[in-house]
Amino acid sequence: MRRVVITGIGAVSALGVGVPALWEGLAAGRSGIRRVTICDQSRLTDPIAAELSSFDPAAHLSSDQLLLLDRYAAFAMVAAEEAWSGAGLELTEEERQRAGALIGTGMGGVTRQDECYRDMYDRGVTRTHPFTIPRIMYNAAASHISMKYRLEGPTLCISTACSSASHAIGEAAELIRAGRADVMVAGGADAPIAPGVVKAWEGMRVLAPAGDDPATACRPFSADRQGLVLGEGSGVVILEERERAMRRGAVIHGELSGYSATADAAHITAPGVESPARAIRQALAQAGLNPEQIQYINAHGTATRLNDSTETTIIKRVFGDHARRVAISSTKSMHGHMMGASGAVELIATLMALERGIVPPTANYRKPDPECDLDYVPNQAREMKVDAAVSNSFAFGGLNAVLVVTRA
Amino acid sequence: MPEPDSLEQKVIELIAQKKRLPPESVTLDSTFVELGIDSLDGMDLLFTFEETFKLSIPDEVAQQMKSVRQVTEALRAALAANPQPSTN
Numbered sequence: 001m002r003r004v005v006i007t008g009i010g011a012v013s014a015l016g017v018g019v020p021a022l023w024e025g026l027a028a029g030r031s032g033i034r035r036v037t038i039c040d041q042s043r044l045t046d047p048i049a050a051e052l053s054s055f056d057p058a059a060h061l062s063s064d065q066l067l068l069l070d071r072y073a074a075f076a077m078v079a080a081e082e083a084w085s086g087a088g089l090e091l092t093e094e095e096r097q098r099a100g101a102l103i104g105t106g107m108g109g110v111t112r113q114d115e116c117y118r119d120m121y122d123r124g125v126t127r128t129h130p131f132t133i134p135r136i137m138y139n140a141a142a143s144h145i146s147m148k149y150r151l152e153g154p155t156l157c158i159s160t161a162c163s164s165a166s167h168a169i170g171e172a173a174e175l176i177r178a179g180r181a182d183v184m185v186a187g188g189a190d191a192p193i194a195p196g197v198v199k200a201w202e203g204m205r206v207l208a209p210a211g212d213d214p215a216t217a218c219r220p221f222s223a224d225r226q227g228l229v230l231g232e233g234s235g236v237v238i239l240e241e242r243e244r245a246m247r248r249g250a251v252i253h254g255e256l257s258g259y260s261a262t263a264d265a266a267h268i269t270a271p272g273v274e275s276p277a278r279a280i281r282q283a284l285a286q287a288g289l290n291p292e293q294i295q296y297i298n299a300h301g302t303a304t305r306l307n308d309s310t311e312t313t314i315i316k317r318v319f320g321d322h323a324r325r326v327a328i329s330s331t332k333s334m335h336g337h338m339m340g341a342s343g344a345v346e347l348i349a350t351l352m353a354l355e356r357g358i359v360p361p362t363a364n365y366r367k368p369d370p371e372c373d374l375d376y377v378p379n380q381a382r383e384m385k386v387d388a389a390v391s392n393s394f395a396f397g398g399l400n401a402v403l404v405v406t407r408a
Numbered sequence: 409m410p411e412p413d414s415l416e417q418k419v420i421e422l423i424a425q426k427k428r429l430p431p432e433s434v435t436l437d438s439t440f441v442e443l444g445i446d447s448l449d450g451m452d453l454l455f456t457f458e459e460t461f462k463l464s465i466p467d468e469v470a471q472q473m474k475s476v477r478q479v480t481e482a483l484r485a486a487l488a489a490n491p492q493p494s495t496n
Contacts, residue, residue, distance in 0.1 A: 067452070127458060130451035 003257070004173040005408055007250040008089075008238030009348045010082030010187075012075045013335040014050035014231055017060075018082055022335070022345065023352050026360035027381045031215040031334050033229050039114075040195050045202055048214040049193050050231030050336025068134055069144060070109030075234035075341070076141035076189035077148070084149060087238040087250060089183065091150075098181050100153035101145040102172040103236070104164030104188035106340035107197065109136035114194035141189050141234075153181045159340065162300070164188045165235060166343030166393035166401035170259035176241050183244075187236035187344035201230060204269075206304050216364045220301035220330035221308045221376045223369035228302040231336020235344025237351075252408040253351045257388075258287030264398030271310045273317065276400045280318045280390060283402040289388055291319045294326055294404075296359050296389040298350045299376075301330020302337055309371035311392065316374075327384065329377040333363035343393040347403055350389045354407055357385050415461075415487075416480050422456055423476065439475045457483060463490060 011018065014032025015025030025032060036047040057066055057074040060081070069077060080101075091099055112135040119125035134140060139157040146155045154175055158168045165188025172186035192198070201207050208217040208227035218229040237253075245252055260282035264272035284291060299311055308330075316323045331349045332338075338345055353359045358381050365378035388406045395401075416436060424431040427443055434443060440450060454470055457463075457479065463486045465473075473479050 127455070130455050131448075134448075 002177050002179060003242035003255060004176045004239050005242045005245050005255050006237050006253045006351060006405070007240045007245050008083035008087030009253055009351060010079035010086065010236045011233065011345050011348050012052065012055070012079050013233035013338065013345055014052050015335055016052070017055065017078060019348060019352070022348065026331055026334055026349055027358055029334070029361045029363045029379055029381060031218070031363050032231070033217055033336055034214050035210060036193060036198070038193055044195060044198050046210045047198050048208070048210045048217055048229055050229060050338070051193050052233060068131055070135040070140065071111040071191035072105055072107070072109060072189045072234070073135070073141040073144055075191060075232065076103055076187070076236060077144055079187060079189070079234040079236040080145045080185055083236045083238050084185065087240070089238065091183070095182065096150050097152045099151045099183040100155045100175070100181050101142045101151050101185040102154070102156050102158065102168045103142040103145060103186070104158040104160065104168035104340045105138050105141060106159060106161050106164050106190050107192055108138035109140060110197055111191050111194050112136055114196045117196065145185050149185065151185065160399045160401070161395035161397055162337065162339055162342055163393040163395035163399050163401040164340030164343065166347070166391065166403055167261055167399070169237060169239070169256070169344060169347060170261060170401055170403055172239050173256045173259055176239055182241045184239040185236060186239055187234060188340040188342070189234035190339035190341045191232045192230050192339050193232050198230065208303065218303045218333045218336065219364040219366060220299070220303040220333050220362050221312070221369065221372040222365045223367040225303045225305065225308060228304055228332070228337045231332070231338040233335070233338050233345065234341045235348050237344065237347065254354050254405040255408045256403065257406045258283035258289070258404030260286065260402050262400045264400070266398055268398070269396050271307055271394050272398060273310060273314055275398065276314045276392070276394050277317045279400040279402040280314070280392070283390070283404045287388070287404040287406060289404065289406070292322045293388050294319070294390055295384065295386045296350065296353055297326055297328045298346045298389065298391040299328050299330045300392045300394045301332050301362065303330070303332065307394070309369070311394070312372045312374055323374055326375070327359045327377050327382060328374055329360055329362045331360050343391065343401060343403070347391045347405065350391045350405055354386050354389060354405060358383055359386065415483060418460070419457070419476060419480050419483065422460065423453065426453055426456065434476060436477045436480065437475065461487065463487060
């Protein structure tokens with residue numbers, strides 16, 4: 001059977017550009033959440049976000065590229081370059097036809113879309129730039145990556161809200177297992193900090209208020225949790241067929257040994273229990289692991305009332321007694337909810353835990369909640385050996401994606 | 409809005425700027441193909457011309473614009489047809 005390993009990782013998040021910046025922040029338990037500065041806040045209610053205000057696309061991309069790249073796609077290009085150069089791949093003409101890109105996004109080029117609508121409806125502008133469509137389209141990131149690295153195999157976009165990146169990585173791995181590709185650039189990107197989008201999230205009443213210290217606003221699994229905080233950025237990994245990676249002596253960050261996708265088929269926003277639990281069981285089965293063999297779970301952990309208690313129930317249902325022994329953390333407490341990028345950045349955090357023997361904490365954990373009574377690695381990273389770990393993504397729309405990684 | 413006789417100059421300047429070419433390498437007889445202007449660049453330029461000269465170029469005219477001279481002719485025709493610049 002063909003197996004899939006990860007030979008490159010790249011990330012852009014509120015904690016900085018690059019995996020080293022991400023990991024340094026996560027390992028230190030540092031929150032990247034602050035008051036919004038990157039978009040007009042005049043009609044928003046004291047908005048906060050895990051934004052990367054210092055991101056300068058021109059430092060990474062040519063002016064020709066920038067004309068066609070919206071913020072989300074620029075994040076993806078920068079993350080992909082880090083992953084690609086780290087993997088040290090050099091593909092022949094023939095190999096390029098068996099290499100592709102699968103990049104998820106929840107909202108695509110919503111920065112430009114928001115501006116375009118604002119120009120039309122607010123400012124009465126009658127003309128819009130002709131590159132608006134290529135910037136907005138959800139496949140822009142996947143297509144630009146395919147063009148840059150001349151990947152001519154299966155290149156796709158998956159949009160499943162908060163699970164987009166996990167589904168993208170999981171399905172890309174399936175393409176390799178099925179023999180339809182040997183190398184896949186996979187991940188997700190989103191840039192939802194635009195006035196119209198933040199307003200829409202305000203309307204759902206699930207956003208954490210700024211409070212006195214926005215950095216502490218996102219408190220997953222804590223009794224005083226008060227909602228999610230939007231984030232932005234991208235995570236990209238290079239997936240490679242294992243034999244191929246070993247032959248060329250690639251650095252292997254871990255094996256993507258299990259994946260499952262399930263649907264609640266029940267409610268458009270409220271999370272279910274049975275289908276996410278089944279997704280974890282199926283992903284473990286594909287990896288050939290028992291629940292007891294998992295040492296770390298990177299939780300979906302959005303910090304909404306309902307998600308965190310439901311996810312705790314799900315973990316107990318799958319892991320039984322072992323649920324009390326497994327280390328669980330939500331890194332969203334630091335990089336925010338990066339929507340369609342979350343699953344990829346969280347998988348990278350999980351791989352780093354495997355590689356470094358350090359589990360990142362759940363920041364801002366203050367008070368135990370009887371409904372969330374497991375070990376959430378509160379506030380401080382923990383040194384521990386991790387051989388196998390699970391990363392959960394449970395999206396609005398009831399679409400669940402679970403990834404399992406094991407030490408290579 | 410530039411004076412009519414400076415229109416040619418302005419068009420050449422805008423094309424040179426967009427394509428990062430020395431202005432002297434762009435002449436009225438240059439074709440889009442010679443200047444490396446593909447269909448996407450063409451749309452970008454069209455948008456720039458419309459914004460700069462405050463006018464609208466109909467799609468059927470735009471499709472015929474394959475050289476610098478055709479651009480200036482189309483712009484002159486559009487200016488003559490609608491001397492009051494449209495507001496934006």
